[in-house]
Amino acid sequence: MHETGIITQAVHMAIEAAENAGAGQVKRLRLRVGAMAGVVPDALRFGFEVVTKGTLAEGALLEIDLVPVTCRCAAGCGVFTPSDAIFACPVCGRLSTDVVSGRELDVVEVEVA
Numbered sequence: 240m241h242e243t244g245i246i247t248q249a250v251h252m253a254i255e256a257a258e259n260a261g262a263g264q265v266k267r268l269r270l271r272v273g274a275m276a277g278v279v280p281d282a283l284r285f286g287f288e289v290v291t292k293g294t295l296a297e298g299a300l301l302e303i304d305l306v307p308v309t310c311r312c313a314a315g316c317g318v319f320t321p322s323d324a325i326f327a328c329p330v331c332g333r334l335s336t337d338v339v340s341g342r343e344l345d346v347v348e349v350e351v352a
Contacts (some may be wrong), residue, residue, distance in 0.1 A: 242282035245344070246270030253349045254295045262351035265296035271305040273343040280305065286329045289350075 253265045273279050280303045287301045287340075310319050312328040313335050319328055325333045 241279055243286040243290070244251040246283050246286040247279060249346050250287065250290050250296050251292065252346055253299070253351075256349045257295050257351040260351050261297065261312050264352050265291075265294075265299045265349060266352050267302065267348070267350035268296065268346070269304065269348040271282065271304045271306055271343045271347045272344045273341040274308045275338065275341040277321045278286040278344060304347065306343050309339045310335040311337040311339050 240305070249268060250265075250269060253268045257265050259261070259344045270283070272280055272283070283303060284301060291297045291299060307320055309318050310327075310328075311318050312331065312333060314328065314331050314333045316328050316330040316333075318339055319335075320336075321327065322329070326338070327333065328335060
């Protein structure tokens with residue numbers, strides 16, 4: 240379960256931000272996770288509870304913003320959200336390999352006190 244390593248690193252970053260700010264606690268950690276990031280949000284939530292125990296982030300709120308997959312049509316019809324794993328433009332039917340969003344895995348915000 241690689242989610243444990245991912246959330247461990249995110250919590251480490253949040254604790255480092257709190258320490259650098261002279262804060263005594265991480266109140267909230269917000270992540271952005273794309274649908275194609277290969278990460279299970281529930282596994283991140285479970286790991287968060289485990290890795291924050293006994294740290295400045297214990298008791299913090301974990302927020303996860305889920306980002307859907309969007310693609311750009313190769314024929315110029317615009318950006319669309321595919322309805323399944325085949326990224327076909329709903330207007331012209333042409334397949335797209337230009338993924339605009341859905342691969343994100345970012346620490347977006349850390350709130351400290």
